Amino acid sequence: MKMKWRTGLRDPPIGLGAMEMHLKRKHDATIELGIPLTLIDTVIEHDDGSVEFPALDMLLATAAVARVLDPIKLVGAELRFLRHVLGYTGTAFAEAIGLSEKTVVSRWENDKTRIGNYTEKVIRQLILNLLGDRAPGIDIGKNAIPSMRILMREASEEPIPLVFRFEKCAYRDCRHQVRDAMPEQLFVKEIA
């Protein structure tokens, strides 16, 4: 079956005139997003140094879902990223996972205390429940979180970045049929 693929490349912003731009082969989005994340053939770089991220909502949801499916223990910055993607304040987040004290979340996010493994699974499940539908490129297995064994990370160990590629399906026969749906666009996880 023949498939046609195209990138998210589009016209330059209105009012900025004719501008040279190219699809960046590899873009380290750690500073823009707040967690180690690399985007392959996804970000458009303009000759004035500006950059363009396609489908931001989907990108953030996909990154959050992919991270919670990775069994490596969450660190504070990652937890803050997940909470921000959900759009929860510290208090709302604490309530959502059944805690009465907001300060606990703050202590986790500042790496003052470690999240217990059970609580971490509750957090991971919450992310999947709320964002799973917005991340069509990630296949979420049944019982992925309950059966997960959280792996510890050494303090000195550098986090491995998540790597994604943005793809658009020009036709309905998209090879990325996931969860009985054929998304028109999605972020596909790549091997780091």
Place this chain on the structure above:
Amino acid sequence: MARKLPTNRNKRFLEFVRNKPDFSVHITEHAKERMAERRIELPAIRYVLRHGKPVRVETDIRSGLEKHRITGRDPDGRLLEVVVNLEETDQGRVTVITAFPSESA
């Protein structure tokens, strides 16, 4: 060099954010530097765009670009102002011109 436009133009911003959930975000070099310096990340920008209040629409006389100034608190309670330009393409594109913590915070 900017002139203020009637506030009902702000409705356009709200409709844009509501109708184009998959908008892309274009970050100018200036905004990229300021965001890194002020530790303002994209999840916070997105949150302010979705939940903040459009306070002003201006047209830059030099470039002719319409700039929307949105103010709101990020999930950490920090009051931010984000200045953007909207493009109503199929999926929509938001150009972040600058972002900064509000003085009145």
